Amino acid sequence: MNNAIFMDRDGTINVDKSYVHNINNFFFIENVIDAMIILKKMNFFLIIVTNQSGIARGLFTKNDFLLLTKWMIFYLKLYHVHIDAIYFCPHHSKGIVKKFKQTCLCRKPNPGMLLDAKQRFNINMTNSYMVGDTENDMLAGQSAGIGTNVLVCSGKETKKRPEKSIATWIIESLAFLPNIIRIHKNIKII
Known part of the structure; x- marks a missing residue:
């Protein structure tokens, strides 16, 4: 079985500027690319799972999202970061684009995207x-049986830690995750 890092996109990988859908508004959060490099060296699959309700809301198209995603994958490859899969949910129950106006099992907090990845890549969720x-x-993450759910504060304007959360860990940024995993799991980087 394989171990994975499931990552949200907006606010976790890139600065959340509300409905980011083009290259001009996409900015990687400081040091997250370095963290992804290390996580790959730790033999984790990197899987992005992102709600993209802007598609259902008519704020941008599915094609806009796919073009930005293609650019992001290309950019990360320049740093030798391979993203194993990207799952996205274009749905929203209050959407205005008929095709995507629906309640679904893939939109987080539902675990659909994570469970699809589990099956496809034989992921050990624990x-x-x-x-x-x-x-x-x-x-x-909790619904999908993920062993460690990590809330990052990088997506919030105030960057304040929440007083309550169901998260296993609360950290400032994805950038800190590799070191925290090494400390908790005693994993060495090759």
């Missing part, structure tokens, strides 16, 4: 991590 900047990310 030894895996869900990293995100919202309680919905934590709930999705």
Whole structure:
């Protein structure tokens, strides 16, 4: 079985500027690329799971999202970061685009995207991590049986730690995750 780092996108990997859908508004959070490099060296699958309700809301198209995703994958490859999969949910129950106006099992806090990845990649969920900047990310991880749910504060304007959370760990940024895993799991980097 494989171990994975499931990552939300907006607020976890890139600065959340509300409905980010083009390259001009996409900015990686400081040191997250370095963290992804180390996590790959630690033999984790890197899987992005992201709600993209802006598609259902008519704020941008599915094609806009796919073009930005293609650019992001290309950019990360320049740093030798391979993203194993990207799952996205274009749905929202209050959407205005008929095709995507629905309640679904993939929109976090539902675990659909994580469970699909588990099956596709033979993921050991107990030894895996869900990293995100919202309680919905934590709930999705918990529902999918993820062993460690990590809430990052990088997605919030105030960057304040919440007083309450169902998260296993609360950290400032994805950038700190590799060192925290090494300390807790005594994992060495090759």
